[in-house]
Structure formats: structure tokens, C-alpha cells
Amino acid sequence: MSADELCGGAFRYASADLEKIMGGEKEFLSDSSDYLDTSVELVERTREEGATRSRGRAQSKCNVGVRARSAYVVTRYYAPADLADRGNVRGGVHYDLGLHATSGFDTAKIYFECVSPNLDGSVKDPARIMIDLGYRLSEGNDRLSEGKGAGTLRETYMRLAHSAALSVARELECEGDGGLPERLILKRIN
Structure with missing residues (x-):
């Protein structure tokens, strides 16, 4: 499966970045071609249940x-308190993206809100969505450490998380793509 097709197309806006961190490979294995559909279902189900976060x-x-x-890429529905207590990402750098965006040695997270005509009550209570991207090497050194290339990889992880977040926002038909830009320009805020 190509990078553009993986996870229901979640990486279509950053497929070259995925190929890059995967050692230049062009074909991949994936366990979920319905990631975007299940992300929409998760958001809808959480709101229907009246829950403040995915259970x-x-x-x-x-x-x-x-x-x-x-x-891996994960979609979760977060509670307002989760944004206040978003924890530290090892080696994390914060970016001006969504409500909060952090990328570290092996993960990137983006929090954003969605107002959509498909989500009842979202004008007053926007859907709260968190995208979590993780990366792992299984041959000994499983994480990036501070040093040469660390900043470049952090940015690569953030571009991949942004692609997944933008794909979820568009699948949900969020107004203004949930505040996520189509053309990503990474601006550090720390």
C-alpha cells in the first residue's frame, strides 16, 4: 500500500515525509484502511453519549x-482539562498550530476543535480532537535523541501529525478545517 493510501489517506498531505522516516520505502503494511471513518465514528459516538472524552x-x-x-496515528476525543494538563513530550518543541501542538523525539501531538454541521451542538460546544503520532525503530535505538537531525525529525513528525489532523478535520467537515492550515508553516513557540 502506498503512503497516500495508508490509514484511509491520513498521510496524503505528507506522504513524502512518511516515506522519508521509513527509510525511503514506497510500499507499507497497515492494519487499518478505515482510520478516517473510525475517527469520525469515535467523535460522533463520544458526543452522542454526552461524554467529555473518549471512554x-x-x-x-x-x-x-x-x-x-x-x-502509528491515533485519534482521541479529549476533555477540556486534558488540554490544560497535556504533559510533557520527551524532547518536545511547541508549535503554533491548532490549540496546542508538540513534537518530540518519538511523538507528535495536535489538539484542535471542530465545529461542523454534522455534529449537533458543536457551535456552542466544539468537538475536541487530539491526534497522536508515534514512531519507533525496532533495531536497538528506538528513539531519536537530541543531536544532529533532531529538529528535522521533530518537524517531520509534526507534518505527519498535521496531515492526519487535517484529514480528520476534512472528513468531519470542520469549519475552517478546525483551524488547521492547508499549507503548513511550522512556527516554534518555545
């Missing part, structure tokens, strides 16, 4: 792999 371990997840490298 327990409820999430939409897609795993991607090739040889000794793997990545």
Missing part, C-alpha cells in the same frame, strides 16, 4: 510498518 481506551488507531520501522 477508557476508546480511540481510532492505525499502525504502519515496514521492516524494522513502525509508526
Whole structure:
């Protein structure tokens, strides 16, 4: 499966970045071609239940792999308190993107809100969506450490998380793409 097709097309806006972190590979294995559909279902179900966040371990997840490298992307519905207590990402850098965006040595997270005609009551109470992208090498060194290339990889992870977030926002038909730009310009804020 090509990078553009993975996870229901979640990486279509950054497919070259996915190929880059996966060692230049062009074909991948994935366990979920319906990631975008299940992300929409998760948001709709959480709102229908009147819950403030996705319950327990409820999430939409897609795993991607090739040889000794793997990545995942997860969609969760977060509670307002989760944004205030978003924790630290190891080696994290914050970006001016969505409500909060952080990228570190092996993960990138984007929090954004969605007002959509498909989500009842979202004008007064926007859907709260968090995208979590993770990356792992399985051959000994499983994480990036501070040093040469760390900033470039952080930005690559953020572009991949942005692609997934923008894809989810568009699938939900969020007004203004949930505040996510179509053309990403990364601006550090710390």
C-alpha cells in the first residue's frame, strides 16, 4: 500500500515525509484502511453519549510498518482539562498550530476543535480532537535523541501529525478545517 493510501489517506498531505522516516520505502503494511471513518465514528459516538472524552481506551488507531520501522496515528476525543494538563513530550518543541501542538523525539501531538454541521451542538460546544503520532525503530535505538537531525525529525513528525489532523478535520467537515492550515508553516513557540 502506498503512503497516500495508508490509514484511509491520513498521510496524503505528507506522504513524502512518511516515506522519508521509513527509510525511503514506497510500499507499507497497515492494519487499518478505515482510520478516517473510525475517527469520525469515535467523535460522533463520544458526543452522542454526552461524554467529555473518549471512554477508557476508546480511540481510532492505525499502525504502519515496514521492516524494522513502525509508526502509528491515533485519534482521541479529549476533555477540556486534558488540554490544560497535556504533559510533557520527551524532547518536545511547541508549535503554533491548532490549540496546542508538540513534537518530540518519538511523538507528535495536535489538539484542535471542530465545529461542523454534522455534529449537533458543536457551535456552542466544539468537538475536541487530539491526534497522536508515534514512531519507533525496532533495531536497538528506538528513539531519536537530541543531536544532529533532531529538529528535522521533530518537524517531520509534526507534518505527519498535521496531515492526519487535517484529514480528520476534512472528513468531519470542520469549519475552517478546525483551524488547521492547508499549507503548513511550522512556527516554534518555545
